[in-house]
Amino acid sequence: MKEEGKERLRSRSLAHLMPLIAPVHILILSVIVIPSIYVIWLSVTQSSFGKAPSFVGLENYIRVLTDPAFHRALWNTVGIVVVAVHLELAIGLLLALLFASGLPLRRYLLVAVLAPYAVSEVTAVVMWRFLFDPDAGPITQMLQSLHLPILDWSYEPTHAMILIAMLTIWLHLPFTFIILYAARLAIPLDLYEAARIDGATPLQAFRRVTLPLLGPAIVVALLFRYIFAFRIFSEVWLLTNGGPARTTEVVAVYLYQEAFSYNAFGTAAATAWIMVVVSLLLAVGYILLLGKQVNANAH
Amino acid sequence: MKDRSAFTFTRRGFLGTTVGGAAALAAGPTWAAGKTLNVLSHKVHQTVLGADADDLMAAWKSANDADISFTTFDSNPLQDRLFREASLTETDYGVGYIIDNRPTSEIASLFEPLNDLTVSDPIEDFDDIAHGLVQGMTVDGNLIGIPVRHATQGLFYNEALLEEAGISAPPTTLEELVEQCNKLTFTSKSGTPVTGMILASDLALFPVMFARAFGGDFITKDFQLVPDPAAMEKGLDVLRAMFESGALPRSYATTKNDDQVTWLQQGRAAFTVLPFARYAQLNNPEQSNFPGKIKAIAFPGSATLAADKPMASIVEAWAMVIPKNAKDKALAWAYIKEVSSKRVTLGMALNGNGPVRVSSYSDPALISKNPLAEVEAMVLANARGAFPPFPEAARAQATMLEEVQLAVIGRKSVKDAVASIIERVTPMMPA
Numbered sequence: 001m002k003e004e005g006k007e008r009l010r011s012r013s014l015a016h017l018m019p020l021i022a023p024v025h026i027l028i029l030s031v032i033v034i035p036s037i038y039v040i041w042l043s044v045t046q047s048s049f050g051k052a053p054s055f056v057g058l059e060n061y062i063r064v065l066t067d068p069a070f071h072r073a074l075w076n077t078v079g080i081v082v083v084a085v086h087l088e089l090a091i092g093l094l095l096a097l098l099f100a101s102g103l104p105l106r107r108y109l110l111v112a113v114l115a116p117y118a119v120s121e122v123t124a125v126v127m128w129r130f131l132f133d134p135d136a137g138p139i140t141q142m143l144q145s146l147h148l149p150i151l152d153w154s155y156e157p158t159h160a161m162i163l164i165a166m167l168t169i170w171l172h173l174p175f176t177f178i179i180l181y182a183a184r185l186a187i188p189l190d191l192y193e194a195a196r197i198d199g200a201t202p203l204q205a206f207r208r209v210t211l212p213l214l215g216p217a218i219v220v221a222l223l224f225r226y227i228f229a230f231r232i233f234s235e236v237w238l239l240t241n242g243g244p245a246r247t248t249e250v251v252a253v254y255l256y257q258e259a260f261s262y263n264a265f266g267t268a269a270a271t272a273w274i275m276v277v278v279s280l281l282l283a284v285g286y287i288l289l290l291g292k293q294v295n296a297n298a299h
Numbered sequence: 300m301k302d303r304s305a306f307t308f309t310r311r312g313f314l315g316t317t318v319g320g321a322a323a324l325a326a327g328p329t330w331a332a333g334k335t336l337n338v339l340s341h342k343v344h345q346t347v348l349g350a351d352a353d354d355l356m357a358a359w360k361s362a363n364d365a366d367i368s369f370t371t372f373d374s375n376p377l378q379d380r381l382f383r384e385a386s387l388t389e390t391d392y393g394v395g396y397i398i399d400n401r402p403t404s405e406i407a408s409l410f411e412p413l414n415d416l417t418v419s420d421p422i423e424d425f426d427d428i429a430h431g432l433v434q435g436m437t438v439d440g441n442l443i444g445i446p447v448r449h450a451t452q453g454l455f456y457n458e459a460l461l462e463e464a465g466i467s468a469p470p471t472t473l474e475e476l477v478e479q480c481n482k483l484t485f486t487s488k489s490g491t492p493v494t495g496m497i498l499a500s501d502l503a504l505f506p507v508m509f510a511r512a513f514g515g516d517f518i519t520k521d522f523q524l525v526p527d528p529a530a531m532e533k534g535l536d537v538l539r540a541m542f543e544s545g546a547l548p549r550s551y552a553t554t555k556n557d558d559q560v561t562w563l564q565q566g567r568a569a570f571t572v573l574p575f576a577r578y579a580q581l582n583n584p585e586q587s588n589f590p591g592k593i594k595a596i597a598f599p600g601s602a603t604l605a606a607d608k609p610m611a612s613i614v615e616a617w618a619m620v621i622p623k624n625a626k627d628k629a630l631a632w633a634y635i636k637e638v639s640s641k642r643v644t645l646g647m648a649l650n651g652n653g654p655v656r657v658s659s660y661s662d663p664a665l666i667s668k669n670p671l672a673e674v675e676a677m678v679l680a681n682a683r684g685a686f687p688p689f690p691e692a693a694r695a696q697a698t699m700l701e702e703v704q705l706a707v708i709g710r711k712s713v714k715d716a717v718a719s720i721i722e723r724v725t726p727m728m729p730a
Binding site for chain 2: 048135153239243246
């Protein structure tokens with residue numbers, strides 16, 4: 001009976017089968033392919049409100065790539081991505097190992113670690129802005145009372161970048177943590193038992209058992225976080241607005257300004273495509289590593 | 300054995316539900332008014348029209364069997380959405396609110412010219428509406444918007460803090476203002492650290508006001524860029540000196556417009572520059588620690604400013620426009636006529652709106668409710684926009700602000716910053 005069904009399916013022409021998968025194609029076409037093509041077209045035209053688009057070739061790309069403000073925004077973004085994502089991974093890994101080793105009140109602590117993911121970005125930024133207010137923030141006042149240096153983020157660009165990195169790590173740590181924690185729990189306990197019998201120290205067990213088996217999860221977490229972190233916007237926009245004097249601007253803020261403050265849709269679209277290419281370049285190493293792991297598992 | 304699930308959803312059923320649902324939605328709710336006018340505005344434009352028993356538009360709604368549905372945004376997102384809606388083939392929005400420094404020729408082409416309507420179906424005593432504001436909404440000979448609100452900037456001060464510091468009267472010159480700001484950078488009796496002045500760093504109007512205090516400007520109405528660089532340098536020198544002395548807070552570079560209101564209400568700052576219409580909010584007992592103690596005067600010019608050249612404050616005006624692609628332009632015009640009437644203009648003024656009609660300022664009700672009406676009318680007489688509209692105006696403003704921030708917080712010399720403003724903004728100027 002089953003064989004007959006399969007045979008009938010095979011004998012159907014592609015035209016008959018197409019409607020079955022058409023909804024997926026329509027969805028991908030309408031939400032990814034067509035908008036992407038539209039943005040490519042926008043990026044080679046000059047247009048604004050009330051002004052018909054005119055073809056300008058690669059002029060928008062040249063304009064963006066030669067703009068010193070874009071260079072600064074790009075370096076700020078790369079800096080935040082590299083520092084924040086790797087620090088977040090290290091903290092996430094530490095927490096995952098700590099939780100897996102058995103903590104008292106684990107359920108409550110788990111809720112505490114995951115809570116930032118339930119907080120909206122806008123609320124989180126407003127909260128942090130209040131806590132670190134350079135004049136009246138509770139954390140600033142506490143640091144001052146302890147005669148410790150404060151984060152002078154409204155004046156010093158480096159301090160502002162540190163605060164942005166801390167905020168983005170706090171906001172996204174649950175994502176990295178939960179991936180690594182789930183992967184760590186999936187490692188069979190008998191492997192650790194075997195390692196212990198073979199005389200492995202805890203550090204050796206971590207290096208020879210935990211780390212290799214967490215490898216795929218680490219790569220997935222890094223890959224996603226690289227791509228997400230490259231789009232960082234609300235933390236910067238709501239905290240510093242890119243200031244003082246555009247020194248903390250990131251690429252997404254640059255794009256927003258071009259599109260929604262200056263209504264320069266051509267340069268905004270070109271910036272968007274440059275963002276895609278740069279984030280792919282940043283993540284390419286991890287993509288190759290992921291590909292190798294997938295192939296290795298397949299064999 | 301039945302091989303069908305208890306819950307079956309057939310193709311016929313699915314199509315029937317879809318068509319039925321669409322028809323029900325298309326028919327629309329039967330309990331609403333006959334017509335709905337969709338309006339794109341700032342929240343303040345809706346608030347000043349009142350609500351419920353105090354709804355200034357209640358009679359109009361009843362006479363036109365229409366309801367008004369507001370969609371509100373902050374200023375910049377509002378302008379973006381309005382222009383986006385007006386760029387579509389058709390829009391559901393009949394009326395939008397536009398700021399006077401936005402309508403370039405391209406933007407103006409998205410909106411209905413109103414010249415003919417003001418003749419065929421005139422607004423009550425149209426000549427009573429300030430001519431300068433009407434001119435600001437006339438682009439390439441077409442009147443595209445009817446002025447509805449102006450926000451004229453004044454100097455607000457906390458009288459209680461001035462008294463505490465032994466200052467008997469607010470400043471009459473910019474030099475006195477700086478001196479008082481320095482004196483008022485102290486810790487008040489209540490233990491609150493007070494800063495002399497609070498200004499947002501992301502709005503061009505503040506550096507422009509300081510430049511104008513010395514007779515300078517950013518971009519004039521006839522598109523002269525920094526016509527007097529020395530005056531601009533003097534204005535920025537004052538801001539920089541205030542920052543260095545602590546009379547401007549260290550968080551100056553990230554201070555926003557809302558911070559100005561809260562700092563003044565909480566007694567954390569002694570002076571600020573805000574529209575006169577903020578008077579009620581600043582003295583609201585539910586929000587302010589100093590109700591009745593926050594007062595306003597005209598922003599003073601420098602003592603060096605020539606007597607025949609009065610200090611020109613900054614005024615920002617809003618107007619109502621009808622997108623060319625709007626569905627029901629007749630209803631939109633009826634709304635604009637009503638909102639522009641003498642009765643509604645005065646009603647909105649009593650609710651805190653900057654009235655665009657000259658006659659409103661002489662109304663006894665407004666004079667008794669708004670103690671700033673007289674000074675506001677006087678300031679308005681010499682006030683003008685921060686800069687005129689042109690395609691790259693937003694980019695020019697951002698460039699100027701970047702250089703001003705660098706100069707004020709001491710990362711660049713004032714002279715270099717002014718030179719950079721001229722160098723960087725020149726290519727953005729209209730040909």
